[in-house]
Amino acid sequence: MSTQVSAGKHTVEQVEAVTIRFVGDSGDGMQLTGTEFTRASALAGNDLATFPDYPAEIRAPAGSLYGVSGYQVNFGAREIHTPGDAPDVLVAMNPAALKTNLADLKPGGMLLVNAGAFTAGNLEKAGYKTNPLEDAALTQTYKLVPVDMNKLTETALAGSGLSSKEVARCKNYFALGLMYWLYSRPIEPQLEAIQRKFAKKPEFASANAAVFKAGHAYGETSEVFYQRYQVPASKLAAGTYRNVTGNFATALGFATVARLTGRQVFLGSYPITPATEILQEMSYFKEHGVVTYQAEDEIAGIGSAIGAAFGGALACTSTSGPGLALKTEMMGLAVITELPLVIVNVQRGGPSTGMPTKTEQADLLMALFGRHGEAPMPVLAAQSPADCFWSAIEAMKIATKWMTPVLLLTDGYLGNGSEPFKVPSLDELPKLQVKYQTVPNYADGAQYMPYLRDDKLVRPWAVPGTPGLEHRVGGLEKDSLSGMVSYDGMNHERMVKTRAQKIRNVVEDVPDVETFGAASGDLLLVSWGGTFGAVRGAAEELQARGKAVSHVHLRWLNPLPKNLGEVLRRFKKVFVPEVNDGQLAFYLRGKFPGVDPLQFNRINGKPIKIGELVGKVLEVL
Amino acid sequence: MSTNGQNVNTALPTYTKKDFESGVDPRWCPGCGDYSIINQVQRALPAVGVKRENIVFISGIGCSSRFPYYMNNYGMHTLHGRAPSFASGLKVSRPELQVWIVTGDGDALAIGGNHFIHAMRRNLDLKMLLFNNRIYGLTKGQVSPTSELGKKTKTTPHGSPDYPFNPPALALGAGATFVARTIDVEGAHMGGVLKAAAEHKGSTLVEVFQNCPVFNDGAYEFLTDKAVKADALLRMEQGKPLVFGKDNKKGIRFNPQSAELEVVTIGDGGVTEKDILVHDATREDPTIAFMLANLSMKPGFPTPIGVFRNVRMPTCEELTWQIIDGAKAKKPDASLEKLLAGSDTWTIG
Ligand SMILES: Cc1ncc(C[n+]2csc(CCOP(=O)(O)OP(=O)(O)O)c2C)c(N)n1
Ligand code: SF4
Ligand SMILES: [Mg+2]
Numbered sequence: 001m002s003t004q005v006s007a008g009k010h011t012v013e014q015v016e017a018v019t020i021r022f023v024g025d026s027g028d029g030m031q032l033t034g035t036e037f038t039r040a041s042a043l044a045g046n047d048l049a050t051f052p053d054y055p056a057e058i059r060a061p062a063g064s065l066y067g068v069s070g071y072q073v074n075f076g077a078r079e080i081h082t083p084g085d086a087p088d089v090l091v092a093m094n095p096a097a098l099k100t101n102l103a104d105l106k107p108g109g110m111l112l113v114n115a116g117a118f119t120a121g122n123l124e125k126a127g128y129k130t131n132p133l134e135d136a137a138l139t140q141t142y143k144l145v146p147v148d149m150n151k152l153t154e155t156a157l158a159g160s161g162l163s164s165k166e167v168a169r170c171k172n173y174f175a176l177g178l179m180y181w182l183y184s185r186p187i188e189p190q191l192e193a194i195q196r197k198f199a200k201k202p203e204f205a206s207a208n209a210a211v212f213k214a215g216h217a218y219g220e221t222s223e224v225f226y227q228r229y230q231v232p233a234s235k236l237a238a239g240t241y242r243n244v245t246g247n248f249a250t251a252l253g254f255a256t257v258a259r260l261t262g263r264q265v266f267l268g269s270y271p272i273t274p275a276t277e278i279l280q281e282m283s284y285f286k287e288h289g290v291v292t293y294q295a296e297d298e299i300a301g302i303g304s305a306i307g308a309a310f311g312g313a314l315a316c317t318s319t320s321g322p323g324l325a326l327k328t329e330m331m332g333l334a335v336i337t338e339l340p341l342v343i344v345n346v347q348r349g350g351p352s353t354g355m356p357t358k359t360e361q362a363d364l365l366m367a368l369f370g371r372h373g374e375a376p377m378p379v380l381a382a383q384s385p386a387d388c389f390w391s392a393i394e395a396m397k398i399a400t401k402w403m404t405p406v407l408l409l410t411d412g413y414l415g416n417g418s419e420p421f422k423v424p425s426l427d428e429l430p431k432l433q434v435k436y437q438t439v440p441n442y443a444d445g446a447q448y449m450p451y452l453r454d455d456k457l458v459r460p461w462a463v464p465g466t467p468g469l470e471h472r473v474g475g476l477e478k479d480s481l482s483g484m485v486s487y488d489g490m491n492h493e494r495m496v497k498t499r500a501q502k503i504r505n506v507v508e509d510v511p512d513v514e515t516f517g518a519a520s521g522d523l524l525l526v527s528w529g530g531t532f533g534a535v536r537g538a539a540e541e542l543q544a545r546g547k548a549v550s551h552v553h554l555r556w557l558n559p560l561p562k563n564l565g566e567v568l569r570r571f572k573k574v575f576v577p578e579v580n581d582g583q584l585a586f587y588l589r590g591k592f593p594g595v596d597p598l599q600f601n602r603i604n605g606k607p608i609k610i611g612e613l614v615g616k617v618l619e620v621l
Numbered sequence: 622m623s624t625n626g627q628n629v630n631t632a633l634p635t636y637t638k639k640d641f642e643s644g645v646d647p648r649w650c651p652g653c654g655d656y657s658i659i660n661q662v663q664r665a666l667p668a669v670g671v672k673r674e675n676i677v678f679i680s681g682i683g684c685s686s687r688f689p690y691y692m693n694n695y696g697m698h699t700l701h702g703r704a705p706s707f708a709s710g711l712k713v714s715r716p717e718l719q720v721w722i723v724t725g726d727g728d729a730l731a732i733g734g735n736h737f738i739h740a741m742r743r744n745l746d747l748k749m750l751l752f753n754n755r756i757y758g759l760t761k762g763q764v765s766p767t768s769e770l771g772k773k774t775k776t777t778p779h780g781s782p783d784y785p786f787n788p789p790a791l792a793l794g795a796g797a798t799f800v801a802r803t804i805d806v807e808g809a810h811m812g813g814v815l816k817a818a819a820e821h822k823g824s825t826l827v828e829v830f831q832n833c834p835v836f837n838d839g840a841y842e843f844l845t846d847k848a849v850k851a852d853a854l855l856r857m858e859q860g861k862p863l864v865f866g867k868d869n870k871k872g873i874r875f876n877p878q879s880a881e882l883e884v885v886t887i888g889d890g891g892v893t894e895k896d897i898l899v900h901d902a903t904r905e906d907p908t909i910a911f912m913l914a915n916l917s918m919k920p921g922f923p924t925p926i927g928v929f930r931n932v933r934m935p936t937c938e939e940l941t942w943q944i945i946d947g948a949k950a951k952k953p954d955a956s957l958e959k960l961l962a963g964s965d966t967w968t969i970g
Contacts, residue, residue: 043967238970242963252960259957266714268706286948287955291941293713295706296739303703303736304710307679310697311715333700423961464695464711464718467674472643472689474698475682484645485690 010220011227012184017076018231019084020179023101024093024114026060026069029172033091034071035418036176036193040185041075042243042420045233048075049385049533050418051083051607056273056357063125065096077232081533081540083417085609091175093117093149095126111142112178114171116150145224149174149215156214160207170204170211177215184230187216237422244421246385246414247274250318250344251281253392257314258289260393261434266313268293268304270323273356274412275346278318298323302330302343309339310473312436312463314396316342320412321350321363328371331405335375335499337473338451338459340399340406342392347411347529349605358605359413361529362580367407368558368587374496376503378402379558381409383532386421388414391555397432402506403458409557411530411579413607437462437469442481450483457502507559513567517543517550522621524571526597528554528584530607535577537610542617549617554584565592573598573620577613636667643693649684654805654831655752659691661808662750665815671719679708681733683725683759685752685831702733705740705747712745716938719819722749727757730766730786741795741824743937748818748825751788754833755840762836774836788828789929790914793907798823800910800929804830806845810856810926817928823936844924857913857927862897865923872897873916875909882912884922902931 020037024030031052041048053070060067074084090105092098094117105111118131132138133146153171160167173194180187191209198205219225244252258265267290269279283292291313295301302317309315319327324345334341347363349355363370367379378398382391388410395408437460442449448469451459462469471483479486480494515524516539527535532553539551552567554560568574568588576585577600585597600616602608634640641663649655666676676694680686682701689696699707704722712720722740729737729751740747756774757763763776767788771780789800799821803811811829818825830841844853855865855873863873864887874885874896885892904910910930917924949955 039965043965045967045969233969236969240962240966240968242966255960256957259960264714266710268710285960286945287952288957288960291714291945293710293941295709296735299703300706300709300736300739303699303706304713306699307697307707307710307712308714310677310695310707311711311718313714315710315714329700330703337697423966426957464677464715465675467672470674470693470695472692472696472698474689474696475700476698 010225012230013227014230014232016078016231017074017080018089018183018229019072019074019087020089020091021070021072021087021101021104022091022175023068023070023097024172025062025097026055026057026067027062028069028093029169030069030071030093033172033176034073036190037179038073038075038418039193039243040180040190041073041231042241043189044185044231045236046075046077046231047080047234047236048073048243048419049080049083050074051413052416053606054357056355063094063096063122065100065126068097068100070097070101075231077234079234080419081537082607082610085611091179093172093175095122095128095132098132099126099128105142107141109142110145111138112145112147112175114149114175115146116148147178147218147224152214152218153211156211157207160203160210162203162207166204166207170208173208173212174215174218177212177217178219180212181216181219182225182228184228187213236420240423241420242423243418244386244389245277245416245418246382246388246410247277247346247416248281249386249388249421250382250392250408250410250415251278251285253389254282254316254396255285255288255290256389256429257393257396257432258285260429260432261314262289263434264289264291264313266291266293266305266308266315267318268295268301268308268315269318270295270298270301272298272320272323274348274415275318275320275323275344277415278344278346298326299330302327302334302341305341306330306334306337306339309341310337310463312461314340314400314434316344316396318344318346320346320348320356321354322352324363324366331377332371332373332375333475334405335371335377336475336477338403338499339473340396340403340461342395342399342406342408344392344408344410346415347409355605357412359411359530359607360579360603360605361411361531362583362603363409364528364557364580364583365587367409374500376500376558377405377407378503378506378556379407379409380556381529381554382414383529383553383555385414385417385419389421393430393432397430398506398509400432400434401458401509402456402502403461404503404506409529414530435461436466438466440468449481451478451480453498456505457498504559507562510556510559510561512563513552513554513561515550515552515567518548519550520570521548521550522571523547523549523573523575523617524568525549525551525617526554526568526574526576526584526588527551528557528578531577531579534608534610534613538613538617541610541614547617547621549621557587560591565595568592568595575600575617575620577602577608577616579603579608633670633672636673638663638667640673641666641693643691645690647691648687650835652834653684654754654829654833655685655688657805657808658750658752658811658829658831659688661811661815663692665812665819668816669719669819675717676719676721677711678721678723679704679711680723681725681728683728683757684833685723685725685758686728688723702728702731703736704728705733705736705749708747709740709743709745712747712938713941716746716942720747722747724749724751725758726751726753726755726767726788727765730788730791734766738791738795741792741797741826744796744798744823744934745937746822746824748821749827751826751828752831753788753828754831754837755785756833756837758833758836787914787918788826790911792826793911793914793930796824797826798930798932798934799825800914801826802828802830802926802929804841804845804926805832807926814928817931821931821933823932823934853923855916855923855925857900857902857925857929859900859902859928861900862894863900864897874898882916900927902928904930905932
C-alpha cells in the first residue's frame with residue numbers, strides 16, 4: 001500500500017512500514033545513529049521495534065568483519081511486533097559492514113553506502129578482491145546509492161579546526177541527516193538533541209549539527225534521489241508514549257515499585273552483558289527510593305539482596321546466564337528461608353561465555369529446575385521491551401505477596417531492543433501491598449512463629465528492629481512451626497511439600513492464556529518470552545492466508561496458567577518456536593502427557609524471523 | 622527506611638546476659654572454644670547500648686556459624702563463605718542496625734575469601750568475629766587456610782605443603798579500619814576487644830584463636846600454656862609500650878636502619894623503656910599495624926593480641942546514604958508521574 005504525493009521537486013511516497021538497518025564499524029557510532037533515528041520515528045508517532053546487534057569486542061580493529069556493529073529498526077503506521085525480518089534499507093558505512101549484511105537486504109531494497117570507506121585497505125580487510133560497488137550485479141539487485149560520506153563530511157567541516165580524526169567521527173551524522181531527509185523527518189528535534197548531547201563540548205555540537213544538516217541537504221540537492229518516503233503515525237491507542245529498551249523498562253518497573261509501596265527497593269548486582277544496564281539505570285533512581293549496590297560478584301549480588309530482604313527491603317538482583325549459574329546456591333537459600341526476592345536473568349547465548357552480546361532463550365529449564373534439592377519458584381518471562389516494565393512489577397508483587405523468590409526471564413533482544421511504551425496512568429498500575437509482621441502471632445500473642453502460615457501457606461515477614469519477634473532464619477531445614485533447626489525427616493517432607501504447594505497456589509494470580517485466533521483448529525503456535533512478537537506476527541500472516549492457526553503466549557512458566565492443558569488439546573498440532581534447542585517443548589511434554597509439540601529452533605543469536613516461521617508452519621500444516 | 626513496628630519502645634531496656642540467650646542449647650562438642658566466645662559476646666552485649674531487636678548476627682557455614690541460633694537477636698545462618706555478602710546488603714539497606722558476622726577460618730578465608738576482602742575494603746560497619754581453629758571443624762578435620770605449613774590433617778596426611786593466611790594482616794592489607802585478635806581462653810581480654818569492636822564504626826575484624834579439642838586440640842598451647850605464655854604473648858595496649866616477657870623486660874623496637882621491628886631486652890646494651898615502640902592503633906597509616914600483625918611469622922617473636930588498628934573513616938553506608946539523601950534533596954519534586962513519563966514523550970490521540 002503506498003500513495004504518491006508530490007512535495008517540492010521530490011514526490012513523497014507514503015509507506016506503511018519500513019525496516020532500516022544501520023551497519024558500520026564498532027567505532028562508527030551506529031548504535032547512536034540507530035537510536036537517534038528511532039527517537040525521530042517514535043516522535044513521529046510510528047509504532048516500532050528495534051534490534052541492536054553489536055560485537056563482543058568494544059573496539060575491534062577498524063574495518064574488520066567481526067567489528068561490525070548494527071542497529072535495525074522497524075517502524076510503521078501499523079502495529080509493529082518485531083524489528084523486521086529483512087531490511088528494506090541497508091545503510092553500510094564500510095566494506096566489512098556491506099559484506100556481513102548484504103545477504104539480509106531485501107531484493108530491490110535500497111543500499112546506501114559510504115563509498116568513501118571503500119578504500120583498497122578496507123576492501124582487503126573485508127576480503128573483497130574487487131570493489132563490490134563496481135559490480136553490475138549489485139546495481140541490478142538493489143537500489144544502490146553510493147555516497148562519499150567521508151569527503152562530504154570533510155567538506156562540511158572545512159575550517160572547523162577539528163582534527164581529521166574528529167572530523168571522521170562525525171560522519172554518522174551525515175548518514176543520519178540523509179535518512180531524516182529520505183523519511184521526511186523534521187530536523188529541529190535532532191538539532192536540539194545534538195545540542196543537549198554535546199552541551200559540554202560546543203565545538204562538537206556545532207560540527208555534528210553541520211554534518212547532520214549537510215546530510216539532509218545532500219538528499220534535497222544531489223539529484224540522486226527522485227523521491228522521499230513518509231510513514232504516517234500509527235494507530236496506537238491514545239496516550240502518552242516514550243521509547244524504552246527492555247533493560248530500562250525493567251529498571252523503571254522496579255523504581256515504580258518503590259514509589260507504589262513507599263518502601264525501599266534494593267538491587268544487588270554485578271555487571272554482565274546484556275544485563276548491566278539494569279544496574280546502571282537503577283542507580284539513577286535514588287530519589288525514588290531505590291538503593292543500588294554493586295557487589296564483588298554475582299554471588300554477593302544476590303547475597304546482598306537476600307540480606308536486604310531479611311531487613312524488609314523489596315530486593316532484587318539482575319544478571320545473565322553465567323551469573324545466574326553463580327547465584328543458584330543462593331536461590332536455594334532464598335527458597336528455604338522464604339524471603340521475597342526477584343532475580344532477573346537477561347538471557348544470552350550460552351553455555352559459558354557463549355555469545356555474550358547475542359540473544360537466546362536457553363535458560364528456561366535452568367530457571368525452572370536448575371537448583372539443588374526441591375526448590376520450586378515462580379518463573380515469569382517478559383514478552384517485549386515495554387512488557388519488562390509490567391513484568392518487573394508483577395514479579396515483585398508475587399514475591400512479596402507469597403514470600404518467595406521469583407525468577408524473571410528477559411533476554412538480550414528484549415533488554416537492548418526498544419519499542420514505544422504507553423506511559424500508564426496511576427490507576428492502571430497494580431496494587432502492591434507489603435505487610436510486615438509486627439506482633440507475636442502465636443499463643444495469644446506470647447510468641448512469634450516464623451513458619452506459622454496463613455491459609456495460602458504464606459509465612460509472615462518480621463524484620464529486624466521489631467521488638468519481640470527476634471528469630472533466626474537459615475539454610476538448615478526448619479521446624480514447620482517454630483522455625484527452629486529440625487533434623488526430623490517427616491518435618492522435612494512436610495516442609496518440602498508445603499513449599500511446593502505454596503508455589504502451586506500462586507496460580508491464582510496467573511491469568512488464563514488467551515487464544516489469539518479461533519479456540520480450536522489445525523495448529524496452535526505456543527511461544528514464551530521474547531519470541532512473542534515474531535510468533536504473533538506469523539500467526540497474523542497465517543490467519544490472513546486463511547489457515548486455521550492460533551497463537552498462545554506464555555508469560556508465566558511456573559505455575560503454568562490453569563487453562564493451558566485444555567487449550568493445547570483443542571488443536572490438532574501444537575508448534576513451539578524457540579531460540580533454544582526445544583526447552584519449552586520438552587517442558588510441555590512432561591507437563592501435559594500426550595501433547596507432543598512440533599518444534600522450530602533457531603539458535604543463531606538473533607530473534608526468530610516472521611517469514612521463516614511462516615514457512616516452517618506451512619510445511620507442517 | 623525504618624520498620625513499621627507499632628510497639629517500638631524508645632527507651633533502652635536494661636539487659637542482662639540472659640536477654641541474649643535464645644534458649645536453644647548450643648551443640649558444640651564439650652570443651653569447644655566456641656562456648657567461651659558466645660559466653661563473652663552475651664556478656665558484652667548488655668553494655669553495648671543497642672536494643673536487642675536492632676542487633677543482627679549473620680553467619681556462614683561451619684561449627685562457628687551455628688552461633689546465631691543461640692543468640693536471642695535477629696539472625697541468619699547462611700551459606701558457606703557468604704555471610705559478608707548478606708551482611709553488606711543488610712547494612713547498606715538498614716544502616717541503623719548493628720550487624721555482626723560470625724565466621725570460621727575456612728568459611729571466611731577459603732570459600733569466602735573474596736567476600737572477606739571486599740567487606741574489609743568497603744568499610745561497611747560490619748563486625749566480624751572470625752573463630753580461627755586452624756582446621757575445618759564441621760567437616761571433621763581437613764586442612765584450612767590458616768593451618769600451619771606441614772600440618773597433618775585428614776586431607777594432608779603427609780603434611781600441608783601450603784602457607785597459611787594471617788587474618789589480621791590480610792584484613793589490614795584489604796583496608797579494614799578495626800583489626801584485633803584475642804584468644805578463647807582469655808575471657809577478660811576478649812571482653813575488652815568485643816567492647817571496642819562494638820564501639821567502632823567501620824569494617825571490623827576480630828580474630829579469635831579458638832581451640833577445637835576434637836580435630837586440632839592444643840593449636841594455641843604455644844601461646845596459652847602457662848610455661849611459655851609470658852614470652853610468647855604480646856599484649857598490645859593503646860598508648861603503652863609494647864613489652865612482654867617475665868617482668869615485662871622484653872620489648873618491641875622499631876629499627877630505622879632495617880625498617881623492621883625487633884625484639885630487645887630492656888637493660889641490655891643500653892636499651893631503655895624509651896626505645897620501646899608505643900602502641901597506637903589509631904595511626905591512620907596501617908604500616909606499623911601490618912608489621913605487628915606479621916610479627917609472629919618470624920621465629921623467636923611473640924604473637925600480639927589486642928587491637929592492631931582502630932581508625933575512624935567515613936563508612937560505606939554513611940557515604941551511600943549521603944549520596945541518596947543528596948539525590949533526594951536535589952529533586953524534591955520527584956514523583957511517580959514524573960518517573961513514568963521521563964523527558965522524551967509524544968502523545969497520540
Ligand atoms: C558450598 C559448600 N561447600 C562445602 C561445604 C562443606 N563445609 C561445611 S563447613 C566447612 C568448613 C568449615 O570450616 P571453618 O570455616 O573453619 O569452620 P569451623 O567448622 O572450623 O568452625 C565446609 C568445607 C558447604 N557447606 N557448602
Ligand atoms: S568440631 Fe571442633 S570446632 Fe567444631 S564444635 Fe567440635 S570442638 Fe568445636
Ligand atoms: Mg575452622
